[in-house]
Amino acid sequence: MAVTTKVFTxxxxxxxxxxxxxxxVGAAVDAAGVTAGTCTVFVPHTTVGVTALEFExxxxxxxxxxxxxxxxxxxxxxxxxxxxxxxxxxxxxxxxPSVSVPVLDGRLALGTWQSVVLVDFxxxxxxxxxxxxxxx
Ligand code: ZN
Numbered sequence: 001m002a003v004t005t006k007v008f009t010x011x012x013x014x015x016x017x018x019x020x021x022x023x024x025v026g027a028a029v030d031a032a033g034v035t036a037g038t039c040t041v042f043v044p045h046t047t048v049g050v051t052a053l054e055f056e057x058x059x060x061x062x063x064x065x066x067x068x069x070x071x072x073x074x075x076x077x078x079x080x081x082x083x084x085x086x087x088x089x090x091x092x093x094x095x096x097p098s099v100s101v102p103v104l105d106g107r108l109a110l111g112t113w114q115s116v117v118l119v120d121f122x123x124x125x126x127x128x129x130x131x132x133x134x135x136x
Contacts, residue, residue, distance in 0.1 A: 016064035037136020049095025088121035
């Protein structure tokens with residue numbers, strides 16, 4: 001079994017910014033040349049989540065509004081005695097830092113409307129790293 005890892009960097013706006021990772025993940029799968037296997041997308045950050053979503057403006061905005069209802073930015077957080085982004089850490093922990101997608105016939109087995117997205121919950125623009133590891 002071969003393992004191929006690609007590292008990407010990107011800029012985000014923070015504040016629930018949703019970034020479509022599908023093109024870069026698909027390119028990593030193409031480059032790996034794997035017919036059948038697994039692709040893992042992981043972010044090494046504590047205020048970013050990765051999930052699957054229909055990437056369109058309404059759904060992206062809905063997600064931001066849902067996380068605001070679940071984990072309000074203005075609520076009190078113990079972390080905020082040393083920082084200003086307690087809400088972002090909690091949101092990221094709930095969403096999780098990775099997704100795995102099967103690779104079938106050399107392609108990501110995503111549904112028609114499914115995209116792999118990064119959501120940056122931090123309260124300011126950031127530079128982010130994304131690991132895409134393909135095994136097969
Ligand atoms: Zn913090």
